[in-house]
Amino acid sequence: MKGNFWNSGSFRFGFSFGLVSGILTTLGLMVGLNASTGSAVAVIGGVIIIAVADSLSDSLSIHISKESEVRSDSKAWKISLFTFLSKMFFSSLFVVPLLLFSLNLAVLVSVGLGLFLLGVLSYFLALEQRENPLKVIFQHWVLAFVVIISTHFLGLWIKLLF
Secondary structure (H helix, E strand, C coil): CCCCHHHCHHHHHHHHHHHHHHHHHHHHHHHHHHHHHCCHHHHHHHHHHHHHHHHHHHHHHHHHHHHHHCCCHHHHHHHHHHHHHHHHHHHHCCHHHHHHCCHHHHHHHHHHHHHHHHHHHHHHHHHHCCCCHHHHHHHHHHHHHHHHHHHHHHHHHHHHHC
């Protein structure tokens, strides 16, 4: 493969999408399930299930989308593979704090870990695009907090209703 691996469009797209989607989807699920059930089993089960189901679903969705744009079938398959692997890895990463800490602390550690990883990706993307890294990190963190806060309150609302 010519050039470095990061600059391959397939890897870059799949990795970036998988990291962001894996982090935000998993954190939203963890925060919402914790608020609605307070059950470590429900949160751990939800993370493992979403790591598999959502990774496969997003990979297939991206594959079909890329097939409609890209003439190269192999490029669509590469993007799908990198998306799946990246999303599966980053979603599964959040099981570790759940196994090491109490549920509430594990959710807080996971939020911190997710924001850190999102910040690192945002920093490097900003540098490549010659933008202010702090501005880009801030924008991405604001959107992450929208996910985290909205799923927390949605979880509390579900707990009240059921």
